[in-house]
Amino acid sequence: MALLNQDSDENPTPGPPRTTEAQYVASRSALWSGVSALFTDGRGRVVLEDVDYRPARLLPGGAIDAGEAPSLAVAREVREELGLTRTFSRALAVDWVPPGAPGYPQGFPGEVIYVFDGGILAEGDFARIRLPEREVTGVRCVEPALLPHHMGPGNARRALAALHARINGTGPAVLEDGRSISPTCLDDLEVLRTPRKPQLWPWHTGPAPDELQVRQSWGWLFSEDGRGLVLIGQDTGSACLPGGTVEPADHDDPARTLRREAWEEAQVRISDPLYLGYLHDDTGSQPCARVRYAAAITDWEPPSLDEATGQTYTRLLATPEQAAQLFDWDSQAAPQLAAVRAAREELGLPAPVRQQLTELPSHRPIQSPAVR
The missing domain is CATH 3.90.79.10 (Nucleoside Triphosphate Pyrophosphohydrolase)
Known part of the structure; x- marks a missing residue:
């Protein structure tokens, strides 16, 4: 869509009127934007939050404030929800959630969610967790294969795809509704879809x-x-x-x-x-x-x-x-x-x-x- 060049000294060419900047801005799709942090414990289990506003569990995270960078937004959300101070420098996945996805309010326009690598939480990290008075009511560690039993379908797909990206150690995975547009071997084989057998022997x-x-x-x-x-x-x-x-x-x-x-x-x-x-x-x-x-x-x-x-x-x-x-x-x-x-x-x-x-x-x- 062409914009009207208001700084040009040339006479406008005949034809349909060009779009103004205001019209162009108004025509762009409006999307929500959010962040999540993928933490695991020492056994590779994914850290999820229990929340008071829905039955399904979530990765730590939330909405990006106006004008806020995603890496700063996830650090703020983790600080507010878990009481942990962290910096986030590695994105594991970027997921487009389509309009009308289950679990969202009517009129939901779609969302882009950045999933950042929070690393491994040691026992001392869990001891330092401080939950807020509202929203987050608990924290649990979940075997990757059991994520669909604790999360909404799209959220579970996104979390597992982000875990695959962490294991691969390459750039962030680009997802659409939790599914990679360029699947790796781990994605194609659906690795970690079956619970692992603990091997905690000395x-x-x-x-x-x-x-x-x-x-x-x-x-x-x-x-x-x-x-x-x-x-x-x-x-x-x-x-x-x-x-x-x-x-x-x-x-x-x-x-x-x-x-x-x-x-x-x-x-x-x-x-x-x-x-x-x-x-x-x-x-x-x-x-x-x-x-x-x-x-x-x-x-x-x-x-x-x-x-x-x-x-x-x-x-x-x-x-x-x-x-x-x-x-x-x-x-x-x-x-x-x-x-x-x-x-x-x-x-x-x-x-x-x-x-x-x-x-x-x-x-x-x-x-x-x-x-x-």
Whole structure:
């Protein structure tokens, strides 16, 4: 729509009258604008607020005041609602909410909502939370897969898409009604749509004691760029590391278990595994050890059905830090990741450049002959 140039000395050309600035401003679509903050606890659960004006729960946040920058608006809302002073420098998502969306008043014109990364709240942060006298009545931590049970559908989609963007570590996701217009692997696979199984077992370096049965063997399997392999169940969106239960055919050799499982589950072959340590699982009637190894991927073939589980896994490459965000490991993640980094260096592999999670190619690329 052309504007009338009032500063021009030239005679206006004949034709329909041009739009004035006032008419142009009045013609623009009016949208609400809002902000949200995505906080998680140490286990990767999303922090939600209970509010007194609707049954569904919300991310911390609210409306942007006239003339207020989004990053300042989210800092103000978090301070008002939780009593926490934070600065926000990273947007995870920008979502367009369409007119007439459920949960909004009649005549709602649509809204643009900026979702900012609030990071991880430690126990001390939760102790410092101070709720206002009105509106916010409580705070809870919710497993990502259970967000639709606590939030409105659009809000739950937006929160999970923002969590995917945080894990990918790339620029903000552009959403329309909570759905990415450029979906990543995490979006396409609907990763975290199934509740994760807590694995809060203590981590130990060194061999498992003789009296503790080694029940499972899992591996951090690295590609040439230093990223590790994570398997995503196509029917569940659940993540796992390659590996599985030690079977009689493995002759009590967990490294042999890992080689077998890596092939059966992911169709990858690996170098000689490096032992990292074990997790002491004392949650059942019979305590056991779940050991961890690291190895380099040496070859692979296209994925196929895993007969043991009845499903085909999608093979994603992620940094160890990204992979850890797909599991419920709590404080036990840090010492394990330290061992993983040391093993990666021992294997002669580089520290990976952070990028969004991508699939392992179906076939190993053909290496070009050396130029003489």
